[in-house]
Amino acid sequence: MRFTAIALKEVRQLRRDRLTFGMIIGIPLMQMLLFGYAINFDVRGLSAGILDEANTSASRALVADLQATGVLHITEHVRSSAELSREIRAGRISIGVHIPPDFERRRLQTDRAAAQIIVDGSEPSLENLARGLMTMPLPARAGVYAPDARLFEVRTEFNPEKRTAVQIVPALIGVILSMTMMLFTAVAIVRERERGNLELLITTPVSSFELMLGKLIPYIFIGLIQTTLVLGLGAILFDVPIQGSLATLYLAALIFIAATLALGLLISTLAQTQMQAFQMSIVVLLPSILLSGFVFPFEGMPRVVQYLAQALPLTHFVDLIRGVALRGAGLAELKVPLVKLLVFTAVIIAAVTLRFRKRLD
Amino acid sequence: MSADTGDPVISARGLTKVFGKNRAVDHVDLDIPAAHIYGFLGPNGSGKSTTLRMLCGLLRPTSGEVTVLGHSVPRDAERLRMKIGYMTQRFSLWEDLTVVENLDFMSRIFGLDAERRRTRIDALLRQYRLTEMANQRAGTLSGGQKQRLALAAAILHEPELLLLDEPTSAVDPQNRRDFWESLFDLAAAGTTILVSTHYMDEAERCHGVAILDRGRLVAEGSPRSLMDSIGATVVEIEAPEPRAARHALDDQAVVKSVAQLGTRLHALLDPSVPDAVARVQELLRAKNIDARVEIVRASLEDVFVAATGFNVDRTAAA
Numbered sequence: 001m002r003f004t005a006i007a008l009k010e011v012r013q014l015r016r017d018r019l020t021f022g023m024i025i026g027i028p029l030m031q032m033l034l035f036g037y038a039i040n041f042d043v044r045g046l047s048a049g050i051l052d053e054a055n056t057s058a059s060r061a062l063v064a065d066l067q068a069t070g071v072l073h074i075t076e077h078v079r080s081s082a083e084l085s086r087e088i089r090a091g092r093i094s095i096g097v098h099i100p101p102d103f104e105r106r107r108l109q110t111d112r113a114a115a116q117i118i119v120d121g122s123e124p125s126l127e128n129l130a131r132g133l134m135t136m137p138l139p140a141r142a143g144v145y146a147p148d149a150r151l152f153e154v155r156t157e158f159n160p161e162k163r164t165a166v167q168i169v170p171a172l173i174g175v176i177l178s179m180t181m182m183l184f185t186a187v188a189i190v191r192e193r194e195r196g197n198l199e200l201l202i203t204t205p206v207s208s209f210e211l212m213l214g215k216l217i218p219y220i221f222i223g224l225i226q227t228t229l230v231l232g233l234g235a236i237l238f239d240v241p242i243q244g245s246l247a248t249l250y251l252a253a254l255i256f257i258a259a260t261l262a263l264g265l266l267i268s269t270l271a272q273t274q275m276q277a278f279q280m281s282i283v284v285l286l287p288s289i290l291l292s293g294f295v296f297p298f299e300g301m302p303r304v305v306q307y308l309a310q311a312l313p314l315t316h317f318v319d320l321i322r323g324v325a326l327r328g329a330g331l332a333e334l335k336v337p338l339v340k341l342l343v344f345t346a347v348i349i350a351a352v353t354l355r356f357r358k359r360l361d
Numbered sequence: 362m363s364a365d366t367g368d369p370v371i372s373a374r375g376l377t378k379v380f381g382k383n384r385a386v387d388h389v390d391l392d393i394p395a396a397h398i399y400g401f402l403g404p405n406g407s408g409k410s411t412t413l414r415m416l417c418g419l420l421r422p423t424s425g426e427v428t429v430l431g432h433s434v435p436r437d438a439e440r441l442r443m444k445i446g447y448m449t450q451r452f453s454l455w456e457d458l459t460v461v462e463n464l465d466f467m468s469r470i471f472g473l474d475a476e477r478r479r480t481r482i483d484a485l486l487r488q489y490r491l492t493e494m495a496n497q498r499a500g501t502l503s504g505g506q507k508q509r510l511a512l513a514a515a516i517l518h519e520p521e522l523l524l525l526d527e528p529t530s531a532v533d534p535q536n537r538r539d540f541w542e543s544l545f546d547l548a549a550a551g552t553t554i555l556v557s558t559h560y561m562d563e564a565e566r567c568h569g570v571a572i573l574d575r576g577r578l579v580a581e582g583s584p585r586s587l588m589d590s591i592g593a594t595v596v597e598i599e600a601p602e603p604r605a606a607r608h609a610l611d612d613q614a615v616v617k618s619v620a621q622l623g624t625r626l627h628a629l630l631d632p633s634v635p636d637a638v639a640r641v642q643e644l645l646r647a648k649n650i651d652a653r654v655e656i657v658r659a660s661l662e663d664v665f666v667a668a669t670g671f672n673v674d675r676t677a678a679a
Contacts (some may be wrong), residue, residue, distance in 0.1 A: 005469030009458065016457050196453040203417055204470045205442035359435070360419045 002206045006214020010188075014218060020184070028176045028226045032233045035172050049076040049093040051084045054103035062115070066097065084118060095119055166241070169234040170325040171294045173227055173253065174317040178260055178288050181223055185264030186277040188215050189356070194274060202358040209353050216261045223257035224250065243328030252320040252334070255341045259313040262348035269355045288314040316341045368431075370395045370522055370553040371416060376425035378411050378576075385411040387576035388425070393555065393569070398548050400567035401557040402665060408576040409557035410450060413526050416555070417447055430521060443471065446515035450526040452507045456500030460491055460510055463499055464517060471518035485513040489543070505536030512543060516552075523547065525556040529563065541566055561662045570661075574669040584661050591659040593617055593629040593667045594637045600626070600645070600652035609648040615640060618666050627660075629667055 014020060048066070052059050066072050076093055078084050084096040096118035100106065107114035192198045201211065227250070234240035242249065263284065271277035289295065291305060292314040301309065309315045316337040323329035323337075331338070371393040378386040386408040393399045401409040414420040416429055418438025427434040432441050454463045461482065468478045486492045489509040494502060499510060508528060515523060525544075529537045541563065548554055548568075556567070564570050565584045572580040572587075580587055600606035603626055610616045610628055617629045630637045638654050645652050659667075 002470055002472065005466055008469075009455070009462075009466045012462055013455065013457050195456075196449060196451045197455060199419070199449050199451075200447065200453040201470075202419065203442065203445070203447040204467070205439070205472065206470050207439075358418075358439075359421065360414060361421055 003210040003214035003217070006206070006211055007217040010215055010218045023180065024222050024226065025229065027180050028229050029233070031176050031179075032169075032172065032230055032237070035168055035175075036234070036238050045073040046071060046095050047075045047093045048072040048095040048097060049078050049084055049087045050074055050097050050099070051078050051081060052099045053101040054099050056104055058107065059099045059103050059115075062099065063097070072097075088118060166238070166326060168294075169230070169238050169240040170321040171292075171318045172234075173230045173321060174256065174292070174314050175289055175294055176226060176230060177223055177253070177257055177317075178285060178314050180226060181219060181257055181260040182264040182267070182281050182284065183278070184219055184222075185215065185261045186267040186271070186281045187274050189265065189268035190271050190274050190277045193272070199360065202360075208356045208358060212265055212349065212352055212356065215265065216258070219261050220254070220257050223261070224253065227253045227257075240325070242325045244324035244330065248329075248331055248334070249321065249324045251331075252317065252324060252338065252341075255338065255345060256313060256317040256320070259341055259345040259348065262345055262352060263313065265352045266348055266355065269352055284312070288312045291315065292318045294318050310340070311344075313341060313344050316344070369393055370397075370430055371555070372428050373416070374426045376412065376415060376427060377423045378408075378415060378420060379423045384576045386415065386422075389571075389573075389576075389578045391571065391578075393553065395553050396548055396551050397568040398544055398554045398556065398566070399569045399571070400564045401555070401571050401573055402559070402561075402564040402661075403557075403573035404559060404669070406575070407573040407669075409573055410526050411576075412573070413524050413555065413557055417441065417445055417524055443518060444521045446518070446520035446523045448511050448515045448523070448525045448528050450528075450530065452499075452511060452531075454499050454507075454511060454514055457498060459496050459498050460486070460502070461495045463510065464514055467514045468517045473518060481517050481519075485517065489513045504531045505533065505539075508532050508536065508540060509543075512540070516547065521552065523552050523554045525554065527557050527559070529558070529560065537563070561660070561665065564665075565661050572665060572668045580664060580668040584664075587664045588659045588661060591629075591664050591667050592632060593659075593663070594632050594634065595657050595659045595663050596628045596630055596637050596641050596654060597657045598626040598628060598641065598645070598652050598654050599624065600650055602650070605648065606645055606650050606652055609645050609650055610641070613644055616644075620662070620666060627657075627663060629663060 050063055052063060063074065067074050072095060076087060078087060078096075081098060084098060087093045088096055098116040098118060100115065103114055189198070192201065231240075231242070231249075235242075264281070267277055267280045267284070271280055287308070291301065291309040292312055293309075294314065319337045320334055320341070323334050369392040371391060373389060373391040376386055376389040376391070377384070389408075389412060401412060403409050411420060415422050416427060416434065418435040418441065421435050429441055430444050432438070434441065455466070458466065464482045464485065465478065468481060473481060486495055489512065491506065491510060491513065494506065499507065502510065508531065512525075512528070515525075529540055532540065537560075544554055544556070556563070558564055568583060570580075570582065570584055570587060571578055582590070598606055598610075603621055603624055607619050607621060607626055610619050610626075615631050615634050617631060619626055619628045621627075628641060630640070634640055638656060641654050642652070645654075
């Protein structure tokens with residue numbers, strides 16, 4: 001079993017490589033804390049400025065309700081819309097709420113919004129949050145809001161703060177695995193090429209497939225450890241529930257890990273230096289993070305981009321993990337993304353084995 | 362010396378490798394008998410490494426036929442893997458693994474069972490004086506120790522053919538001597554060894570030598586036969602001022618090349634010159650240089666210069 005010899009060697013090397021070993025635990029931990037908390041903080045305590053031109057009991061109630069959600073932290077009250085714009089431009093507030101003088105009349109009309117939310121357009125994430133604010137639950141008080149007035153439609157079952165964390169954490173497993181798995185294997189072959197080990201290895205009876213398999217196996221275990229770490233931290237720190245079965249979740253993770261590792265190996269066979277391998281990994285990582293539906297809703301993307309995203313394993317994994325963890329979906333319901341991911345893995349491993357020739361030219 | 366019995370272990374016909382516009386190896390023919398130590402001698406860039414790499418299937422020849430141990434290369438290169446050992450120019454074992462771990466890994470790759478792994482590793486550690494640093498990382502070894510480890514790793518599976526690409530370029534003279542003793546032991550036990558080098562003294566130890574120059578095989582044979590059949594008359598000159606003597610002989614049509622060895626000069630003359638000694642003395646006297654001149658037996662270095670140097674001189678002059 002030559003691939004076990006390769007796997008054993010990889011583990012021995014990994015154990016001595018303290019930096020890499022530290023990254024196996026460090027990257028998930030750091031990302032988890034950064035993403036988990038940062039996204040929470042974004043939703044809570046956004047500094048806001050209020051321009052209340054109506055100054056009626058209803059408008060004051062609205063301001064009080066906005067403050068009470070905790071999403072906005074009202075730091076300024078201004079007197080004109082010019083002043084509001086200036087505050088945003090200066091970066092002192094990220095959101096401005098403009099309640100017009102005719103607020104009382106507008107809030108009873110269904111064809112016009114009652115008030116305006118002004119967002120710093122240079123920050124795309126803020127715009128998303130503003131959209132969240134538009135659907136924010138404001139307790140309906142008799143006589144204060146018209147039942148079907150736009151902008152402040154009441155949907156009490158919906159909790160924007162919790163929604164973000166719960167959405168982000170399971171998908172974060174995918175992002176973390178993409179980063180660590182792909183980088184580890186992307187440099188795996190290139191490093192041996194740079195150090196001259198490969199010239200020796202290819203004169204031995206080891207086959208391309210055995211070599212690739214031996215390099216993948218240790219990292220599959222590392223990937224499963226990372227999955228466990230993120231799930232555990234998610235449950236402890238962010239109360240992220242797992243509605244579906246753990247077995248299904250780990251199966252999805254296993255296939256995704258294999259897909260990502262294979263993609264890393266493919267990069268490794270294409271790159272000539274470790275630097276090139278890093279750059280190529282980033283070329284795959286960035287679209288993965290942006291287009292997979294991890295941050296932005298998949299449905300909102302142009303059709304061409306959706307097709308492109310289909311070629312990224314993370315897209316399918318985000319689909320899978322949200323299905324298992326949040327919607328409690330079982331294997332039968334997740335058949336399509338599972339099969340897509342399996343096909344992707346098989347194609348990439350075949351490409352790697354064909355691509356890696358035991359020759360120097 | 363071992364007898365030339367049976368088919369050659371390696372035979373190549375018209376072996377050629379072209380990288381872009383550069384003919385790295387140009388129509389090389391080789392027949393290397395079993396249990397021989399066969400040396401490729403040539404300057405850097407002469408095509409030694411490229412030839413070795415083509416012989417073990419690492420590079421595909423642009424044209425030409427190669428048969429190694431009865432297998433056509435590169436077509437059946439994979440079937441050769443168990444029968445050959447290869448030592449790269451650069452230390453290519455894993456520096457972050459220990460000596461034993463490296464040997465253990467390579468023996469597993471070559472499919473040795475647990476029992477044979479243990480006995481071979483033990484034997485080689487002792488034979489190559491590596492027992493004391495068995496648990497030391499390979500990266501911390503000295504040049505000589507690394508080279509012994511690399512040789513041990515290359516022969517774990519007892520290959521019939523050993524390919525060594527400039528194996529002694531990073532070791533001191535004592536270690537080089539020891540290393541060559543090891544090679545003779547292996548050859549005596551029946552291993553055919555192909556070694557590339559740019560050291561004359563190493564080439565002289567080989568049973569057979571091929572001199573490569575810019576991809577072409579310019580001379581081939583045993584070191585002795587090469588020295589005997591050099592296509593030049595070798596004249597040794599001992600002069601009080603060797604630099605002046607050298608300049609006196611430069612640019613003379615009959616003198617093909619001059620090389621200085623300490624206080625002496627070796628001049629290679631066209632073999633058609635009837636009285637070489639008299640001719641050289643005449644040339645020196647014209648510059649008022651009094652020197653002792655005599656015809657000597659060619660060294661391998663003279664052979665090398667005769668085989669490669671003339672071309673270089675001509676190119677430089679043109």
